[in-house]
Amino acid sequence: MAALDQTIVSTALKSVVADLGHQDLVPWIGSAYLFTAAPFGALYGKFADIFGRKWVFVFALVVFELGSFLCGIAPNMATLILGRAVAGVGEVSGIFSCVLIIISDIVSIQDRGKYQGMIGACFGLSSVIGPLIGGAFSDHVSWRWCFYINLPLGVITVATVIAFLPFPIPEGSMASKIKRIDVFGIITLFASILCLITPLQLGGSVWAWNSAQTIIMFVLFPFCFAAFVYVELRIASDPIVPAGMFLNSSVPALLVVALCMGAGFFSAVYYISLFFQVVNGDSATSAGVQTIPLVFGVVILSIASGIYISKTGNYKRFYYIGPVFQIIGASLISTLNKDSNTAQKIFYLLIFGIGCGSLVQTRVLGIQASVPPKFIAVVTAISQTCMTLGGAIGVAISGTIFNNVMSNDVSNYPNLLSAVAQLQSHGIPADPTEVLSLSGMIKESGFLQNATAASEELGLVFNNAYKIAYLTLLVYPIIILIMTFFITQMKFGGKA
Incomplete structure (x- = not known):
């Protein structure tokens, strides 16, 4: 449900604008979600320790449902943006982190791979088929069902969690628990993440990359982050990010792996969907169907890697396997063009999907095995937040290059x-960088004498930009390979 919501909106934006107007506010739909999801995601691990797994999970689900409801009934763009911001508070980082934390509590680390592998498969499947479902709803029902679909699923989930999840409430009064909250840490963390996310999301669309506000936000980021580190090390009595969890090189290395995994995966999914729509002329729904080989690779390897790790306890080798397949897959995908045959498309996407599936949950298992049990909740939430941030950073960088x-x-x-x-x-606002919109304008204009030739040339220009943008994704698996040398294979229980 949460992973589906991350990507289901992308193919519904055209219908949203047609219904609500305000094309200029479209960038805020995605940005509002990230502005809340990224900073709140890092808090769920600590809150789960303070207030208990069960009710923090319920909180995340309820807030997500409220945001989905607001989006579904939105009478205008402002309400839709508000709904996305509310949903972001509980969505991916909150719900996913809580699920992984709960699994780590109720399943032994020896068997955890199988269950987290299935969660990883669900994440990969939902993330990639989201655009397909969003396109189907927009084409045949209404874009509002991209959000309404979450409501019955959420109600069932909340009822199931309340009725059947037997987690006791941690001891202590509510006042004592509130005192444990690291207020200054939260303030400086939010400031750090927002100073990074805001220019990445709005730069090149709402703000120019060389505008004063973009530059100021980037300049402020390291100062805010330094303030956060100082608070956590010197001021906070119960810090959001305890220094004790960085007891070996594996933890920071695996957080970098999470960043790179998010950057590579979300950028790849976005641009391959765009390729099928622009170069092949597919609808959003058809483009989603074309990505099935990638989904298959992610799902199969997520499950298979989880089973293998549960049997052998060895997870580090997947940090070699995954990046190698990603490098091969991304390199092959960058060569696709309008003349590529079906076998090439299936094989290339499958290879890349295998690479992503090898990493999507092994990174979580690895980082959980690298810390003492008392830090598992916190480190799991931070890893999920890093993946979310990585997605924002990767898409922004690829988008700028493209x-x-x-x-x-x-x-x-x-x-x-x-x-x-x-x-x-x-008077038609044609922009060469808005390829989907421009493609539709050229085909539907009715007054362009050279429309066919212009469409063919747009496909050629796109294919060149797409190739370069895809090749830049090779940086992320290369970084993962480098980080692997700093990761120690732990025996389950936190020892090498």
Whole structure:
């Protein structure tokens, strides 16, 4: 449910704008979610320790449901953005972190791989088929069902958790628990994450990359982060991120793995879906169907790696296997074009999916095995937050590279350049970097004499930008391979 909601909205945006208007506010739909999901995600581990697993989980579910309800009934764009912000408080980092924390409490570490492997498979499956479902709802029912679908699922989940999850409430009064909250840590953490996320999300769309506000936010980030570190080390009596959990090199290395996994995975899914829609001319629904081989690879390897780790206890080898398959898969996917056959598309996406599936949950198992039991909740939540942040960073970097290549290459294609100029002269806001919108404008304009030639040239420009953007994704698995040398294979129980 939570993973599905991350990506289901992407293919519904066109219908949302047609219904609610305010195209200029579209970037805030995704940004509002990340502005709350990223900073709150890091808190769930500590809150689960203070207030108990069960009721923190229920809180995350209820808040997510409230946000989904607000989005579904939204009469205007402002309400939709508010709903996404509310949903972000409870969504991926909260719900996923709580699920993984609860599994670590009720399942022995020897058997944890099997269960977390299934959770990883659900995450991969939902993340990739989200655009397919979103497109189907938008094309055949209403974009509002992208959010309504969460309501019955959420009600069933909340009722099940309350009725059947036998977690006792931690001892102590509510006042004593509230006193344990690291207020200054929360303030400096929120400031750090927002100073990083805000320019990454709004730069290049709402704000120019060289605008004063973008530069100021990036400059403030290291100072806010330094303040957070100081608070955690010197001021907080019960810090959000205890220094004691960094007792070996494996923990920071695996947090970097989580960042890179998020950056590579979400960028790859976004651009392969865009490729099928622009180059092949597929609908959003058809583009989702084309990504099934990637889904298959993620699901199979998530489950298989979990079973293997449960039997052998060896997880480190997947930190070699995963990046190698990602490098091969991304390199092959970057070569796709309109003439590529079905076998190539299936094989290339399957290879990349195998790489992602090898890492999606082994990173969690590895980091949980690297800390004492008292730190498992905190380190699990922080790992999930790192993956969310990685997704934001990766998509922003790839998007900037993609847009720059698109803008520079348009001048080399006269028919496309002429079509953009004609559209703009008719008051149509044609932007070469908004490829899906521009493709639709060219096909539906009715007054462009060179529409067919312009569409073909747009496909060529896109294919070149797509290839370069995809090749930049190779940086992330390479970093993961480097980090692997700092990861120690632990025996289950926290010892090497």
